[in-house]
Amino acid sequence: MSAGWQPGGRFVGKVAVITGGTSGIGLATAERLVAEGARVVVAGRSAERGQAVAAALGADHARFVPTDVTDRASLDALYAATVDAYGRLDVVVNSAGAVSVVPFGRMKPEQWARTIAVNLTAVFDSCQAALPHLRATLAAGLVAQTAIVNVASLDAVGGDKGMTAYGAAKAGVVNFSRSLALELISEGIRVNCVSPGAVDTAMTVSTAGDPDHAAEFGRHIPAGRFGRPEELAAAIAFVAADEAAFMVGANLAVDGGVTCATGHPDLLAMFGMS
Numbered sequence: 001m002s003a004g005w006q007p008g009g010r011f012v013g014k015v016a017v018i019t020g021g022t023s024g025i026g027l028a029t030a031e032r033l034v035a036e037g038a039r040v041v042v043a044g045r046s047a048e049r050g051q052a053v054a055a056a057l058g059a060d061h062a063r064f065v066p067t068d069v070t071d072r073a074s075l076d077a078l079y080a081a082t083v084d085a086y087g088r089l090d091v092v093v094n095s096a097g098a099v100s101v102v103p104f105g106r107m108k109p110e111q112w113a114r115t116i117a118v119n120l121t122a123v124f125d126s127c128q129a130a131l132p133h134l135r136a137t138l139a140a141g142l143v144a145q146t147a148i149v150n151v152a153s154l155d156a157v158g159g160d161k162g163m164t165a166y167g168a169a170k171a172g173v174v175n176f177s178r179s180l181a182l183e184l185i186s187e188g189i190r191v192n193c194v195s196p197g198a199v200d201t202a203m204t205v206s207t208a209g210d211p212d213h214a215a216e217f218g219r220h221i222p223a224g225r226f227g228r229p230e231e232l233a234a235a236i237a238f239v240a241a242d243e244a245a246f247m248v249g250a251n252l253a254v255d256g257g258v259t260c261a262t263g264h265p266d267l268l269a270m271f272g273m274s
Contacts, residue, residue, distance in 0.1 A: 010241040012037030014143070015086040017078065019043045019069050019126055020096030022050050024201030025151060025236075028229035029093055032237045034061045038091070041082045043067035069096045069122035075129040082133070088142055089133035091240045094123045095151045101162040112165045119169035120176070123150050127180060127191075138188050145188045147240040150177045151232075152195040154255050170195075174251050181249030192239045192247055197255025200226040222257030 016033050020026035021042035030040045040062045044050045050064035065081045068074045082089055098118045102111055127148055134146040155163055156170035174193050181191035198217050218224050235254045238244055253259050268274040
């Protein structure tokens with residue numbers, strides 16, 4: 001958590017589910033929402049890691065539910081367990097994902113299918129499984145709005161070599177979220193995306209953890225560095241909070257300035273004006 005952050009109360013009384021919540025951006029988001037008063041259900045595959053995360057967050061504030069996001073029955077059970085434990089559901093953060101870098105010509109159909117399943121189909125299933133519980137919270141008059149935040153990627157808006165499957169999945173997440181937002185906002189359910197750029201997590205250890213690779217990435221990121229998970233968590237918390245009530249179907253890029261550029265050369269330097 002960033003040194004300047006002072007815990008507030010934007011999520012006091014609210015209940016959030018975070019898929020992929022045992023590491024990286026998902027874990028940082030769980031920490032942030034708990035710090036702001038939420039009770040959080042962390043979903044992931046590793047029981048050992050999940051139990052450790054829940055213990056660190058505090059038994060009064062968090063619990064772990066083992067979940068395979070590629071299994072619809074597992075997601076249905078996740079949301080049922082959440083409501084059984086806490087009586088309501090206010091916020092869903094779909095953060096589970098997996099990156100694969102494979103040249104298209106060598107990609108096996110099962111690699112494509114797995115990448116789409118984890119990064120796109122799982123978001124559909126999670127949102128659909130959560131929907132009746134979000135509606136129930138609204139029907140009970142507990143809040144004016146509930147929120148879904150889908151974690152997409154910079155690869156949703158631009159391509160990278162070797163990332164055909166991942167880019168297709170994340171672009172699908174963004175447009176799925178837009179369409180879903182149009183369907184649900186009249187009920188008081190807000191749907192939005194947050195798209196991280198390069199973030200220093202376990203999923204990016206092959207780049208962020210390699211000094212040469214990290215330096216190469218840094219040269220292509222206007223901010224000059226990888227993002228930190230807690231910076232993404234801050235963005236996700238804002239999008240999920242009531243103060244973002246007018247944010248509907250948006251895709252918030254948190255990428256160190258990468259999407260600011262056209263890709264053209266530095267014109268000021270080219271014309272001797274820098």
